[in-house]
Amino acid sequence: MNEIIYALDLFGVAVLAISGSLAARGKGIDLFGVIVLAFVTAVGGGTFRDLVLGNTPVFWVKDTVYIFIVLALSSMTVVFANHIQRKRQWLLYMDALGLATFNLIGIQVAQGTGASPTICIMMGVMTGTVGGMIRDVLTNDIPLILREDLYAITAISGGLGYFLLSHWFSHEVVIPATMAITFLFRVIAIRWHLSLPTFALKN
Amino acid sequence: MNEIIYALDLFGVAVLAISGSLAARGKGIDLFGVIVLAFVTAVGGGTFRDLVLGNTPVFWVKDTVYIFIVLALSSMTVVFANHIQRKRQWLLYMDALGLATFNLIGIQVAQGTGASPTICIMMGVMTGTVGGMIRDVLTNDIPLILREDLYAITAISGGLGYFLLSHWFSHEVVIPATMAITFLFRVIAIRWHLSLPTFALKN
Amino acid sequence: MNEIIYALDLFGVAVLAISGSLAARGKGIDLFGVIVLAFVTAVGGGTFRDLVLGNTPVFWVKDTVYIFIVLALSSMTVVFANHIQRKRQWLLYMDALGLATFNLIGIQVAQGTGASPTICIMMGVMTGTVGGMIRDVLTNDIPLILREDLYAITAISGGLGYFLLSHWFSHEVVIPATMAITFLFRVIAIRWHLSLPTFALKN
Numbered sequence: 001m002n003e004i005i006y007a008l009d010l011f012g013v014a015v016l017a018i019s020g021s022l023a024a025r026g027k028g029i030d031l032f033g034v035i036v037l038a039f040v041t042a043v044g045g046g047t048f049r050d051l052v053l054g055n056t057p058v059f060w061v062k063d064t065v066y067i068f069i070v071l072a073l074s075s076m077t078v079v080f081a082n083h084i085q086r087k088r089q090w091l092l093y094m095d096a097l098g099l100a101t102f103n104l105i106g107i108q109v110a111q112g113t114g115a116s117p118t119i120c121i122m123m124g125v126m127t128g129t130v131g132g133m134i135r136d137v138l139t140n141d142i143p144l145i146l147r148e149d150l151y152a153i154t155a156i157s158g159g160l161g162y163f164l165l166s167h168w169f170s171h172e173v174v175i176p177a178t179m180a181i182t183f184l185f186r187v188i189a190i191r192w193h194l195s196l197p198t199f200a201l202k203n
Numbered sequence: 204m205n206e207i208i209y210a211l212d213l214f215g216v217a218v219l220a221i222s223g224s225l226a227a228r229g230k231g232i233d234l235f236g237v238i239v240l241a242f243v244t245a246v247g248g249g250t251f252r253d254l255v256l257g258n259t260p261v262f263w264v265k266d267t268v269y270i271f272i273v274l275a276l277s278s279m280t281v282v283f284a285n286h287i288q289r290k291r292q293w294l295l296y297m298d299a300l301g302l303a304t305f306n307l308i309g310i311q312v313a314q315g316t317g318a319s320p321t322i323c324i325m326m327g328v329m330t331g332t333v334g335g336m337i338r339d340v341l342t343n344d345i346p347l348i349l350r351e352d353l354y355a356i357t358a359i360s361g362g363l364g365y366f367l368l369s370h371w372f373s374h375e376v377v378i379p380a381t382m383a384i385t386f387l388f389r390v391i392a393i394r395w396h397l398s399l400p401t402f403a404l405k406n
Numbered sequence: 407m408n409e410i411i412y413a414l415d416l417f418g419v420a421v422l423a424i425s426g427s428l429a430a431r432g433k434g435i436d437l438f439g440v441i442v443l444a445f446v447t448a449v450g451g452g453t454f455r456d457l458v459l460g461n462t463p464v465f466w467v468k469d470t471v472y473i474f475i476v477l478a479l480s481s482m483t484v485v486f487a488n489h490i491q492r493k494r495q496w497l498l499y500m501d502a503l504g505l506a507t508f509n510l511i512g513i514q515v516a517q518g519t520g521a522s523p524t525i526c527i528m529m530g531v532m533t534g535t536v537g538g539m540i541r542d543v544l545t546n547d548i549p550l551i552l553r554e555d556l557y558a559i560t561a562i563s564g565g566l567g568y569f570l571l572s573h574w575f576s577h578e579v580v581i582p583a584t585m586a587i588t589f590l591f592r593v594i595a596i597r598w599h600l601s602l603p604t605f606a607l608k609n
Contacts, residue, residue, distance in 0.1 A: 031604075
């Protein structure tokens with residue numbers, strides 16, 4: 001089980017490195033800047049999680065394979081950008097799988113430090129979303145996650161599912177079920193363009 | 204005494220959660236984004252303080268009541284936004300009380316880790332101001348605190364008062380006096396629109 | 407040797423405090439805001455390094471002389487801004503020396519925590535560059551480092567030099583050589599306006 005989660009984690013980092021690299025396009029950002037954006041997008045959430053939990057050195061300092069994956073994928077994205085962008089739809093589904101994995105890992109890392117379920121669910125959400133927030137701040141946008149797409153609600157649903165199911169089932173059931181919930185909610189939100197209402201000014 | 208400070212701290216988090224939520228209005232930010240903005244505004248300063256002091260896990264991981272206060276107050280703000288905004292003047296005074304509390308708590312947390320008075324005063328300032336800075340960065344503004352309103356000078360005055368008074372008086376006197384100094388300076392700055400000169404280009 | 411590095415570190419902080427203060431000009435930022443910008447520019451990189459390595463409290467909490475240098479230099483910059491700006495060319499070379507020092511210190515601090523060479527080189531780069539990134543985000547620009555100037559490549563070259571040379575030479579040789587490599591690469595990039603290609607949209 002742990003090997004599968006680790007493999008999915010590396011996969012999630014790879015997907016987010018691609019989406020972080022693509023965000024750099026057409027903004028006057030140079031090749032090194034692309035790597036920086038790929039890096040913060042892919043590992044920003046997990047870094048923040050490890051910092052607030054006091055789980056330091058952070059994960060990519062302990063295991064540098066994450067860094068090399070980001071280097072490889074962001075270089076590849078620069079070379080094959082046009083090809084990748086045509087497969088945008090695929091990227092969204094891979095991103096949903098990445099989110100599901102990051103959410104699960106965030107929950108499990110927090111649980112490993114003895115944190116309460118509330119914190120575990122938050123850490124799941126943050127692992128999956130904070131990287132994208134930093135990416136958007138660096139490229140001078142209001143973060144997408146604050147504006148649309150049910151990204152976070154999706155992650156919270158997965159987190160609630162994890163703790164509910166844990167009352168009756170073993171890890172062998174709970175882990176794939178949590179990932180399936182998060183993945184499916186995300187795919188549904190993408191397909192039907194679901195979003196929360198925004199907080200408008202009344203005038 | 205400690206119970207009063209804790210109650211004031213929760214009150215300060217509530218006030219900052221309201222002001223963070225209001226900052227989201229009319230910017231295309233959805234309901235989840237409102238909660239995120241309320242959260243970073245209310246706990247961002249204390250989180251930064253705990254991180255640089257190595258005081259981890261950070262305070263809201265240890266005591267999740269802060270999270271629930273943010274959830275409750277930001278939901279309430281979305282529902283009663285128009286009503287709250289009419290009471291804007293009240294909000295400024297509550298905010299001044301929140302700043303006074305955060306300043307005191309920042310000083311005391313730093314002192315508890317054995318930090319020097321310089322660091323304690325800085326941690327007081329940061330606890331009260333960093334959250335608002337992150338809120339402004341996320342909504343794509345140059346942070347208000349960099350531009351006006353004597354927010355930080357106010358906090359520094361309270362911090363200097365704390366260490367000066369500690370030479371002659373006991374905690375029972377120093378704590379309310381520190382809070383009174385910070386609160387009054389802030390109210391004076393608000394009433395008379397005091398601000399520092401800006402660093403202009405000579406042309 | 408250690409005394410020289412410490413002196414160069416203080417010098418680097420002073421130079422970055424000046425450049426951080428100058429970045430505040432003409433943006434409606436008040437005198438306190440100038441100090442904040444000087445502070446994040448000068449110590450932001452080292453703070454981030456210490457946080458991800460778990461090396462807390464961070465360096466300026468342990469040794470407050472850094473804070474007083476920032477206070478002194480940012481005040482001086484506000485007073486002598488026009489005089490300093492006329493010496494802009496000098497500032498670039500002092501900045502290159504600051505970068506070389508920060509890079510070396512980042513590598514050595516990381517090595518002191520037992521980190522791998524990959525992480526050490528990254529920490530060198532981050533110590534020299536993250537402060538400028540935060541400064542640009544706070545003043546609402548896309549960070550310069552993402553866009554031009556071979557800042558990071560320069561730091562990486564120094565880092566690679568450090569570990570390569572360490573195979574054959576002692577610290578007395580490696581340290582000045584690393585600094586010389588970083589300094590010279592940076593000066594060359596400045597003189598010939600070298601930069602990486604940007605990641606453009608094909609249309």
